[in-house]
Amino acid sequence: MDSLTTKKLPEEQVASRKRTTAGLLEAGTLLQERYQIMGKLGVGGFSSVYQARDMRFTDVTRLCAVKEMVHRNRNTKARELAANSFQREASILATLSHPAVPDVYDFFTEGTRSYLVLEYIPGKDLEALLEDRTTPYSVETILDWALQLCDVLAYLHSHDPIPVIFRDLKPSNIMVDPHGRIRLIDFNIAKSFQGNVKGTMIGTEGYSPPEQYRGLSSPAGDIYALGATLHHLLTLQDPRDEPPFSFPDRPILEANPTVQRTLVAIVERCLSYEADVRFQDAVALREALIDVYSDLGPVPLTASLTQPRRRELEDAVFAARNQDSEGPAPLWVFKCEDELRSCASVTEGMVFVGAYDNNVYALSTEDGKFIWKYATSDSIASTPHIYQDSLFIGSADSHLYCLHPGSGRLNWRFATEGPIYSSPRANYSHVFFGSDDGHLYAVNVANGR
Numbered sequence: 001m002d003s004l005t006t007k008k009l010p011e012e013q014v015a016s017r018k019r020t021t022a023g024l025l026e027a028g029t030l031l032q033e034r035y036q037i038m039g040k041l042g043v044g045g046f047s048s049v050y051q052a053r054d055m056r057f058t059d060v061t062r063l064c065a066v067k068e069m070v071h072r073n074r075n076t077k078a079r080e081l082a083a084n085s086f087q088r089e090a091s092i093l094a095t096l097s098h099p100a101v102p103d104v105y106d107f108f109t110e111g112t113r114s115y116l117v118l119e120y121i122p123g124k125d126l127e128a129l130l131e132d133r134t135t136p137y138s139v140e141t142i143l144d145w146a147l148q149l150c151d152v153l154a155y156l157h158s159h160d161p162i163p164v165i166f167r168d169l170k171p172s173n174i175m176v177d178p179h180g181r182i183r184l185i186d187f188n189i190a191k192s193f194q195g196n197v198k199g200t201m202i203g204t205e206g207y208s209p210p211e212q213y214r215g216l217s218s219p220a221g222d223i224y225a226l227g228a229t230l231h232h233l234l235t236l237q238d239p240r241d242e243p244p245f246s247f248p249d250r251p252i253l254e255a256n257p258t259v260q261r262t263l264v265a266i267v268e269r270c271l272s273y274e275a276d277v278r279f280q281d282a283v284a285l286r287e288a289l290i291d292v293y294s295d296l297g298p299v300p301l302t303a304s305l306t307q308p309r310r311r312e313l314e315d316a317v318f319a320a321r322n323q324d325s326e327g328p329a330p331l332w333v334f335k336c337e338d339e340l341r342s343c344a345s346v347t348e349g350m351v352f353v354g355a356y357d358n359n360v361y362a363l364s365t366e367d368g369k370f371i372w373k374y375a376t377s378d379s380i381a382s383t384p385h386i387y388q389d390s391l392f393i394g395s396a397d398s399h400l401y402c403l404h405p406g407s408g409r410l411n412w413r414f415a416t417e418g419p420i421y422s423s424p425r426a427n428y429s430h431v432f433f434g435s436d437d438g439h440l441y442a443v444n445v446a447n448g449r
Contacts, residue, residue, distance in 0.1 A: 024048055025068065030055070032108060035066055035117060044186075047086070051120060054105075059412050059448065063120040064105060070113050083114065089187045090116050092164060099337060099357060100152035100183050103375070121183050126171035126233070133236060136256050139263065142233045143293050148182035149174070149226055150286035157219040157282060165217045169225035170207040171232060179378065206239030211275055220275040223285060227270025227278075234259055234267070247271045263292045332368030336361065342383040342423070345391075350405065354380030354393050360401070362408060372408035376401060378419070382433075387426035390445055394420030394433055400441070402431075402448060412448035416441065 025048070029037040034055055041049040047069040054062040069086045093104040093116075106117035126145075136142075149169070156164040166184065175183040203212050209224035211217075228239050231247055235255035242250065252264045266288050272278045279285040337357035344353040350371065351363045356379040362371040378397035385392045390411060391403045396419040402411040418436030425432050430442045443449065 023070070025050060031066065031110070031115060032106075035064065035106075035115075037066065038063075041065060052117075057410065060410070065102070065118045065120045067116040067118065068113055069115075086114050086116070092187050093118070096156075096159070096164070098152055098155045099181070100148060100155075102183060102185060121175050121177055121185065123175050123177040123183075125185070126174045126176065126229070128172075129176065130171055130232070130236065130238075136234055136236055139234075139259060140293075140296055142230065143263075143289060143296075144180070145174075145176070145182055145233070146226070146230055146289055147286060147293070149184075149229075150282040150289065152182070152184055153219070153222050153226065153282035154286065157222070163219070165219065166222050166225075167212065167217055168203050168207070169222055169229060170204050171229060174229070204240070205244055206242065209275065210245060210273055218275065219281055220278050223270050223278050223280075223282065224272075224275075226282075226285070227267050230267050231271065234263075245273060260292055260295065262295075263289075266292065334361070334363055334368045334370070338379070341381045345384040345386055347386045347405070352384040352386070352391060352393075352405070354382055354384060354395075356380065358395070358397075360384065360391075360393050360403065360408070362405070374401070374403055374408045374410065381421045383423035385424045385426060385431070387431065387445060390426075392424040392426060392431050392433075392445075394422060394424060394435075396421065398435070398437075400424060400431070400433055400443065402445070414441070414443050414448045 024040055024043070025037045027037055027039055031037070031052075035052040036055050038051045038053055041051050043049075047067055050066045050068065052064050052066045054064055069083070090104060090107040093101070094107075102119040102121055104116065104118055106115075108115055153166070153169075156166060166187070168186065169184075173184060173186045175185050177183060203225075207225045207228040209221045212221050228247070231250075231252060232238060234252050235250065237250055237255060239247070247268075252259055252267060253261075266285070270278055270285065279288065336353075336355040336359070339356040340353060341356060342354050344351050346352075346365055349365050351365050352360065353363075354360050358376050358379060359373045360376070360380060361373045363369065364371060376395035376397050376399065378395055380393060380395050382394035386405060389405070391405045392400060393403070394400050398416050398419055400414045400416070400420055402413065403409065404411060416435035416437050416439065418438070420433060420435050422434040426445055429445055431445050432440065432442050434440050
């Protein structure tokens with residue numbers, strides 16, 4: 001019998017102690033007296049993924065993704081390998097912080113099953129999107145996705161202290177959220193890079209590079225997989241349906257004559273059989289793609305540089321401005337992951353600011369050190385407002401958030417029908433703000449009503 005924990009819930013949410021005939025968790029099942037299963041998101045060879053609700057947030061619906069692995073392989077060694085792989089995925093995700101990598105919330109084991117609780121990402125993966133296509137996406141759309149993928153690969157490959165190789169880049173592991181942002185999912189076979197140390201052949205036929213069949217993994221292998229993914233997007237030809245490494249026999253221009261020859265050359269270089277012929281890192285590949293994009297129209301600076309390169313440029317610009325300026329130098333600088341379009345609020349040794357990277361940041365006024373951040377589901381242009389023991393801020397995800405200033409804990413959030421770009425103000429035990437749905441709201445600061 002499953003060692004699943006259940007408790008009394010309302011009738012419409014009664015948790016079943018049974019599984020479906022396919023062995024999947026039924027809707028209503030409660031794990032750890034906290035995560036209520038709402039439905040299936042996907043099933044793979046070794047694991048299942050469910051949409052769940054975090055029941056500790058009683059006043060709001062906080063969704064998450066629960067990945068389950070069942071240790072049922074009769075082969076002891078195979079079972080140990082699967083368990084180690086699952087543990088490795090949890091460990092790797094716990095060390096990563098990038099907008100394209102889902103946050104990890106929890107990891108636990110119940111009996112013969114292990115669970116990984118992750119940030120829930122709405123949208124569809126590229127494989128699902130491709131199934132509905134009869135013509136390829138526009139080159140501009142594909143380039144936008146490619147640039148975002150280069151950015152996250154550059155982050156993984158330069159991760160400190162140990163670089164991370166994804167090893168299974170393919171459409172089904174690339175989510176596109178409703179705002180067009182790319183998110184990488186399923187780090188199950190990602191590994192810390194250890195040079196030319198041989199390992200087990202792992203990956204997906206058609207997308208994996210030749211050397212990965214020999215147990216070798218490197219950043220150039222992820223570049224090959226990205227090239228295979230771009231070939232699939234540009235031609236609608238699934239490489240899993242073709243002989244391995246047969247891309248030269250299926251020219252992109254024959255399937256899609258609208259593609260620029262410069263882009264074709266870039267994809268072909270990514271798909272080179274010899275690893276040392278490919279782009280050696282995602283930064284170099286991104287710069288080549290930017291040249292193609294610039295021929296189609298202007299490319300914003302923030303979209304044309306990977307995070308490391310963007311920070312280097314910002315540091316250089318900042319240093320030059322300080323050198324030429326006759327005014328005082330700043331006491332400290334803190335870099336967010338995207339633009340700041342709001343003012344900061346300061347109280348009791350802390351400064352609060354919202355950014356277009358979806359986060360509200362709390363920093364020390366003395367030295368700018370990071371204290372906490374809270375992620376909303378969309379960009380923030382609203383200025384935070386402190387009232388009594390609450391911090392209020394609006395988000396383009398159509399919610400007003402009430403946070404605890406000291407910890408960043410969510411007290412409550414209030415939903416409107418449109419993005420919130422106005423800055424809230426509180427008095428008389430109510431917080432007042434406007435929404436793009438055309439309404440002005442007055443909400444009780446204590447309970448969000």
